[in-house]
Amino acid sequence: APPVLQYLTIPSVYFCFEHPRHIYENSIIRRTNTALTEYALKPLGAMEKRMDRSSAGSATQIVTFSTYMQSNIERFYGRTAKIVRPGVNSKFFCPGDRPVEKGRFVLSVGALWKFKGHETVIRILGHIPASSRPELKIVADREYPGYKVKLHSLADSLSVKIVIERSISEESLRGMYRNAQAVICCQRNEPYGLVPLEAMACGTPVIAIQEGGFVDNVIQGKTGFLFSGKPEEGAELLMNILRDPEAASIMGSNGVLFTRKERTIIQGAKQLGEILESL
Secondary structure, three states, X not given: OOHHHHHOOOOOEEEOOOOOHHHHOOOOOXXXXXXXXXXXXXXXXXXXXXXXXXXXXXXXXXXXXXXXXXXXXXXXXXXXXXXXXXXXXXXXXXXXXOOOOOOOEEEEEOOEOHHHOHHHHHHHHHOOOOOOOOEEEXXXXXXXXXXXXXXXXXXXXXXXXXXXXXXXXXXXXXXXXXXXXEEEEOOOOOOOOHHHHHHHHOOOOEEEEOOOOHHHHOOEOOOEEEEOOOHHHHHHHHHHHHHOHHHHHHHHHHHHHHHHHHOEHHHHHHHHHHHHHHO
């Protein structure tokens, strides 16, 4: 939380997109890959936690964007946060004017870090029969050193073909959303998750791990599927989508309607404006 909150004499709203996950979720996110270094950084972590809690506690009102984050803010800070759910730009992220023939690939979007779940997506595809197995395309903006090599090694061991794209344009990302047979989201405890919403807005069904903010936006059996995180469960859901393109198309259309009706930028801005005005 911004330390400036401790020194303000005017009412303040802290929009908490994400608590310091390396402090509160160090079983998932760690600063380093060695236990010794983690131990050496413990005093720094304790100081950061004190600063973070003091700053968050100084805000007049805390706002966040999912029920998952709301419960974490209650747990970590002892504060009740209001929820403002951001939307997506459905004028940009949209199915397009012409029908798009789906490619033989699924998409996973997120940094090349372990907690972003790309390994789980690879394992899901490893459970798909080779004759039906689509290619996996991964889109990332940054990488934990050496992680790309690890992903390729895992994919090779399971005979899964992967292509990793780095720092592509939003237009290219939109095209991949539109063309994918499904977008698979296996990020661990994702605070909100714009990826599934962008995919839905483009008319593509979503398979997401039943954690974090995903549960607020992925409606089971309507705009997508939620699963426990076990690769075999994800594979079964993906096979259902691959076997029934018509049902997948209907699910994609439901996603478009959901984002245009329930997750608009204007709605989120209006909700936040009301909170600011109330102070």
